[in-house]
Amino acid sequence: xxxxxxxxxxxxxxxxxxxxxxxxxxxxxxxxxxxxxxxxxxxxxxxxxxxxxxxxxxxxxxxxxxxxxxxxxxxxxxxxxxxxxxxxxxxxxxxxxxxxxxxxxxxxxxxxxxxxxxxxxxxxxxxxxxxxxxxxxxxxxxxxxxxxxxxxxxxxxxxxxxxx
Numbered sequence: 001x002x003x004x005x006x007x008x009x010x011x012x013x014x015x016x017x018x019x020x021x022x023x024x025x026x027x028x029x030x031x032x033x034x035x036x037x038x039x040x041x042x043x044x045x046x047x048x049x050x051x052x053x054x055x056x057x058x059x060x061x062x063x064x065x066x067x068x069x070x071x072x073x074x075x076x077x078x079x080x081x082x083x084x085x086x087x088x089x090x091x092x093x094x095x096x097x098x099x100x101x102x103x104x105x106x107x108x109x110x111x112x113x114x115x116x117x118x119x120x121x122x123x124x125x126x127x128x129x130x131x132x133x134x135x136x137x138x139x140x141x142x143x144x145x146x147x148x149x150x151x152x153x154x155x156x157x158x159x160x161x162x163x164x
Contacts, residue, residue: 071096074147078130081108086115093121100143101125 042048075092079085080101093099093116101116101123103109109125116123124147128139 066091067095069095072098074098074100076100076102076143078102078128080125081105081112086112089123090115090119090121093123094119097121099123100147102128102130102139104129 070092075097077085077089077092077099080089080099081103085103089099089101089112099116099121101109101112103112103125104127106125106127109127113123113125124143126139126142129135
């Protein structure tokens with residue numbers, strides 16, 4: 001004799017099993033504790049330690065290449081008071097470049113200049129609105145007047161270069 005099972009009987013048996021073993025509900029505190037424990041185990045694993053060492057080596061090589069490329073050179077960074085501009089200015093100064101900072105806000109320029117000096121870098125800050133050509137001309141003229149020791153580094157030193 002063959003017994004036919006229908007969908008309703010299958011549902012009844014699966015719900016019967018579910019009611020026999022009630023689901024365990026974890027509190028949010030317990031979940032955080034378990035997650036933190038798992039995170040510690042992962043962080044202490046040899047694979048993660050090797051990955052961290054590899055990242056440090058890659059970062060050191062990248063920093064060394066940057067340092068080799070910009071050491072004792074003058075770099076102008078616009079938008080140097082926040083975001084990518086500030087990050088570039090800090091990294092270039094740490095790599096040994098003399099950084100000329102340009103941005104619209106003098107107070108933020110001063111803050112970026114202080115950060116660079118704390119890193120042991122050398123920088124000069126100038127308020128300038130790069131979107132205004134007259135202000136760009138003024139910026140170039142002032143930088144060339146304030147930093148004559150760097151003019152010999154510029155390729156146009158012996159050419160007729162005049163700002164109007």
